[in-house]
Amino acid sequence: MKRIYVNEKWCLGCHRCEYECAFANSHLTDMVKALKGKTIHPKIRVEDGGDVHFAVNCRHCTDAVCVRSCISGALSFQDGMVVIDREKCVGCLTCVLVCPFGAIMPAPEGGVAQKCMLCTDNLTGEPNCVKNCINNAIVYEERD
Secondary structure, three states: OOEEEEOOOOOOOOOHHHHHHHHHOOOOOOHHHHHOOOOOOOOOEEEEEOOEEEEEOOOOOOOOHHHHHOOOOOEEEEOOEEEEOOOOOOOOOHHHHHOOOOOOEEOOOOOOEEOOOOOOOOOOOOOHHHHOOOOOOEEEEOOO
């Protein structure tokens, strides 16, 4: 299965992936209307560590501890991807605590968790963060 990978040596720390993620998940067609003057809540985030920058997002682990820990069954595997059913999520946020990558976070509206879904619910093709990374630091590919 294809997954998002980060080439941290190429990441400039520009945070564009965060804006592209927030835009893709806004379900609007105009980025200015979607984001201008608003606090964004992307499902990917850039960590800045001095000279090293890298994007943190869901790795869609094959043996995902978040899925095993979800008390409501809101997290599950679907076509090799870890998906969240927001209707089933009870907001306990156990998944946030157990994710070894810090890739699951509380949703801004509260009560539920949010995570990267590879833009499957809003795009076709590759995820928006990958498509718009100006330095190709984020790639969407299949690896061993």
